Amino acid sequence: MENLTKKGIKWKPKSTFGKSNYWKRHYVVYGHDGSLNIEAVIEHWFGVCTHFVVDVVVKQNLGADTWIQSNNQSVSGTLTPRRPSELDNFEIDDEVDLLQTFCPHNDKVFMSESWASGITHIGQHFKDGAAEFRNMLRKYVNEHTCGVAVRTSTNRLVGSDLVADIMVKRIRDKPLTRPTEVILDIKQDYSLDITYRVAWLGVEKATGELFGAHSISFDQLWWYSVVVMEHNLGSYVTLEHDEHTHWFTKYFISFKACIDGFTHCRPLFFLDVTFLKGCFKRFLLAATAKDDNQAFAVVDSENTTNWSWFLQNLAHVLNGDRPLTFISDKNARLLEAMPTVFLNAEHAFCLQHLQRNLRDRLRYTNSMHRARLVNKLRHYAYAPTVTALNDKLEQFHKSGRGVTSEFLATTPPQHWANAFFRGRRYGEMCSNAAESFNSWIREARNLPVTRMVNSIRAKIMRQMSKRRDPSQSWTGTICPKIESRLEKTFNKGRSWRVSQSNVDVYKVHSFPSVTVNIGTQTRSCFQWQLNGFPCAHAMVAVRKSGRDLNDLVAYFHVSEYRSTYVVSIFPIPTMEQLPFDLHNYLINPPVVKCPPGRPKKKRILSRGEHV
Structure with a gap:
């Protein structure tokens, strides 16, 4: 105009x-x-x-x-x-x-x-x-003309609806957009000042328009479960709600591709819980494999009952024929639930969380002394033999006095010290995979529950595709990174002499000397048993025996890697979703009593984490 x-x-x-x-x-x-x-x-x-x-x-x-x-x-x-x-x-x-x-x-x-x-x-x-x-x-104006008479930084017509209209594209790309960021963007792009409340309302309206309401998302779970079973046949889904009030209680899901991947990856799983940031404040229990296969559940609280229910469903998707190892953060409720479901599984504690707990107990001591004790705890955990452990344990008791004695009394060493742990940790001393998964879904935790589940599905789908495609061009028997690692390990023991005792037992003359049993894949220093990977002593013993090294690293074969990701996770077409009908409302949102004040969206760290 x-x-x-x-x-x-x-x-x-x-x-x-x-x-x-x-x-x-x-x-x-x-x-x-x-x-x-x-x-x-x-x-x-x-x-x-x-x-x-x-x-x-x-x-x-x-x-x-x-x-x-x-x-x-x-x-x-x-x-x-x-x-x-x-x-x-x-x-x-x-x-x-x-x-x-x-x-x-x-x-x-x-x-x-x-x-x-x-x-x-x-x-x-x-x-x-x-x-x-x-x-x-x-x-209806296509030419902007403004003069001194209308050049003002405030305008009563700039409300939350207009802010939602402007910011909807940005919120689609970045669901964690903050109201303060919206205020700065409106000021920078349009030279207008808006209040925090207007910006907050605009973000809430845009989020609701893009991702739907949290209250009706629980009812959409039954539709989502049916569609998952149609497009990803063989998946395992469990949805529970109260029969009388129809309130949502629990939801467990594991996709067919992840279930098949559990069979071919290392039998090591990381268990952790994180809270959701929606208005209904649920909790997400997750089991993460080392190769990024997932099984997770949405529950109302973190207690022994819910952990038992989660582990029972997890047992349906795991292959129980292999010895399993679980790593967690010493959760007291998980410790009670684990023996009731997985009787023969080994349960290890995350060393990083133990170090934080020790820092918390030593918060009133000198910082240098506290750092030395935490470092000694790490050496104590990595000690491979009981003899080496007792040596370090005596120094640990002398340095920490009563604090270290109390700490060790409440933390059984068979769950975290290599000398006493009899499972296979495959070199994993910390629950880094679980923490990475929590960080990976940080934005999805703000979405309604159905959107969140579908967002996690999309992330796993892309990750599996990203790992599947490059492996098709691998020509060797062992994965390239593992092959390079084996070569470095072999070069480390080239100068060692090896004496044969029988077909399986060999003695490696290093300093100190070590006994290797190739038949049982054990070593006198327990490194092979703990890591599930041959060390330098085992490599030279295998070379002396003339056996094929590929038979000793079965989980690292290219064929096993491809089998882990051979099954695809298929998309869920949202066009098939039925419109919301108030008269056909099957699952009600859970009842939540909102505490006073602004809702907290950050985890409260322990004192040890601030040290």
Whole structure:
């Protein structure tokens, strides 16, 4: 549009409304070529809008007639002719241009750029009636002209709806957009100041529009479970809710590709729990394999009952024929639930969490002394033999006095010290995989529960595809990284002499000397048993025996790696999702008592983590 002008029109009443309290105001928008005029007449009585008449005037300068439509309720329909002379009863003031032509923001892209296409052609219909036409009318400007008279940093028309309209694309790409970031963006892009509440409401409205409401998301889980079983046949899904109140209680899911991947990856699983950040405050229990295969569940709280329920469902998707090893953060409720489900599995504690707990107990001691004790605990955990462990343990007791004795009494060493642990940790002393998974889904934890589950599915799907494709070009028997690691380990023991005792037992003359049993894949220093990977002593013993080294690293074969990711996770088409029906509401959202104050979205760290 070339310009925007405003005409003030005062009404001369003929009878009952009074001369000073009833008036009309006439707005006209002119097209740049004179081909399109839009007129609106608003009647006011005692300062209140009582009647709204919209006249759409479409003029064609090529000799066509003038067309006007007038309708108090809607502006959609067939245009009917009307003479412009009917508006001659109004006294029209001189045209006054309220917007100056000077604009210092010529190099910026304004919101009006996308609004110019709101009114496009003759006979255009507006589905929402007068409300949609008024919205298009006030936005029908394709040239931004602002002068000193309207250059202000605040505008009462900039509300949460407009903020949601502007920020919806950014929130789609970044669900964790903060209101403070929205305030800065609006200020930088449009030179407007908005309050924190307006920004927060705008983010909430945009999030609800993009991802749906949290309250109806629990009811969508039953539809999602059915679709998962159709498109990913063989998946394991369990959905539980209260039979009387229909409140949501628990949800467990593991996809077919992950279940098959558990069979070919190392039997080592990391257990952890993280809280969800939606308005219903659920908890996410997860079992993460070393090769990124997942099984997870949504529960109402972290207690022994829920951990037992989770482990029982996990037992259905794991191969129980192999000895399993679980690593966790010494969760007391998990310790109670683990022996009731996995009787023969080994349970190890994360060394990083133990170090934090020790720091917490030593928070009032000297920082240098505290650091030395934490370092000694690490050496204590890595000691491979009981003899070496007892040596370090004596030093640990002397340095820590009563604090270390109390710490060791509450932390059984068979769960974290290599000398006493009889399972296979495959070199993993910490639950890094579980912490990586929690960080991986950090943004998804803010979404409604169905959206969150689908977001995690999409992440696993992309990760498995990313690992599957490169492996197709591998030509060796062992994975490239493991092959390079084996070569370095072999070169380390080239100079050692080896003596044979029988077909399986060999003695490696290193300092100190070590006994290796190739048949049972054991070593006198227990490194082979703990790591599940041949060390330098085992490598030279295998070379002396003439056996094939590939038979000793079965989990690192290229064939096993490909088998872990051979099954794909298929997408879930949301076009099949049924619209929400209040009368067909099967699962109600759980009842949550909101505590006072702003909801906390960050985990409360222990004191040891701040040291």
